[in-house]
Amino acid sequence: MKLHTLITALATTVLSSLAAQADVQVFTSQTAFQAASGSLGIDRFQDLSADEALDGPLLRQAGAHSYRVSALDGLENQFYPTAGENGAVWLSSNRVGAHLLFDSFAGSLRAIGGNFLATTYDGEAWPAARLTLTLTDAQGSTTQELDLSGASSISFLGFVSSSSLLSLDISVSSSSLAVFPSVENFQLGLAAAVPEPSSAVLLLAGLLLLPALSSRKFIKR
DSSP states (O other), X not given: OOHHHHXXXXXXXXXXXXXXXXOEEEESOHHHHHHTEEEEXXXXXXXXXXXXXXXXXXEEEETTEEEEEEEESSSOBEEOOEEOGGXXXXXXXXXXXXXXXXXXXXXXXXXXXXXEXXXXXXXXXXXXXXXXXXXXXXXXXXXXXXXXXXXXSSEEEEEEEXXXXXXXXXXXXXXXXXXXXXXXEEEEEEEOOOOOTHHHHHHHHXXXXXXXXXXXXXXXX
């Protein structure tokens, strides 16, 4: 293989690896999500009164990270926090058909997650339902279906993106009963520290310099 052909192939590989860095990892394990996140903050909604309607949007904090959450159905923006299991507070919409929209994140956040469920009019977790979660970051949108019919009616889902987060939308996609999208332990953070691409950039620069170094004027006689 000629030298310039080899250099072109190697440079293409390096550039492809750099371009591929913009992606989203999806986690169903909270432990794995937390290991892939940094500066993680959690909003447990403990300051909200259960079983009382609450007008939105709400401006909230997950640790040091601020955000906004809305309960949208085209008519109103209202929440209905409920008393969950083991002292938890579940943040729910107050109308069937509404979706929860988390946005207005402060700073360049890269990690978002929580425990998601569907709740009934009585405030109980309902297992025969599916949720649709749509994450939007600076590169586009990623949609994940969450089936709540497993061993637990409350499931964890987390995302870690290589670009800044813009929003997370949660809605009920199917259910055998009229239910409300709900969340507990909402988490925001940064991506865990990863090696900067500087080494790859230096490698690429070296590859591009090779043709010049191999030309006659650089070869000592």
